[in-house]
Amino acid sequence: LHMKRHLGIKPFPCTVCDKAFLTKQKLDEHMNGHTGNAPVKCNMCNETFRRYSNLTQHKNRHHLNIKKKLKDYICHCGEVFHTKKKLAWHKETHDEKPKACTYCNERFIHMASLTRHMRRAHNRRFVPDAQRENENVECPICKCIYL
Template sequence: MASATTIGKDSAHDHESDSGHDRENTPAPSEGGGGGGGGDETQPGPFSLKRKKAHPCDKCDKSFHFPARLIEHKNLHTGKTPFKCTIENCDEAFPTSDQLRTHAQRHLLRFRCEICHKRFQTESIRRTHMLTHSTVRPFACEDPECDKKFKTARALEKHADVHRPEEPQVCDVAGCDRSFKRKDGLQRHKRNEHGIRFKKRRSARKEDGPGFEDANVVAQ
């Protein structure tokens, strides 16, 4: 039986070799639609849009494009669990690599919202998220003529732009003269039009602290 490491390598190789060469090595189906098991009515050829699943399971009616996928699938029938979680103090193991990947997300997103059950990487991000379930708006605009309040410091910061003197945000990409009132508008333009990526800002910051206590009351 192939080891978990071997399975992983085979799977990666099979995905990379999804080409016409594979199609040439795929045995042609018999006239009766025989042992392929995929239920494909079209016969594979050089211009076929749908490849025949040439690797059928001998325990059920499922078929697969790649032998490594079939090997993993057979683990469901035999009960073998070669895909082991490598996180410290976790002894979970799974029959397929897909199930292991799904499980791994629970380690990365350990903090769960008790209301909508979404998961987050850190407690501070979860607490910021909790404000979306709350009617409390602890972040008030400092402009004396504005009575708007917001759930997060980031939303307040974004709103504050409307009170600042207009300073056009000009695109600095060569040959582009577009300008925007807001920085986020300029960034969106650069991302969509010029393919420039920006680092994501953290959802939760230290100054977000006050107001979380109110949000936690709602979650109880």
């Protein structure tokens, strides 16, 4: 599922229009738009919605008194980010040695760009040496760690 998201694989097509979805749940939510069905109910006021995301937005807008405080992540250069992922992406711009393709020597600032290049230009799956030796695997696109 994780890599399907990055690769744009959507195995659940809508039978009414030309859209496709990553999960059956998202397809079902989409189909509610075609049928007018609104099966998602707020447990605080009983208002109904077609999608879970609309319910979440509704609860945040009407039923939460305290807003979630964003945590700041600060780079050594002074830039501030609200997620570790965005900070990690930014930190790659400070690397002195850009990532180079082993097939054509094209250079990239971000590992995700190199990975995409390897897949598209050379039809290769790129796995850095450090990942081959380690049991933990880091997604080269979003930096999530998998055991």
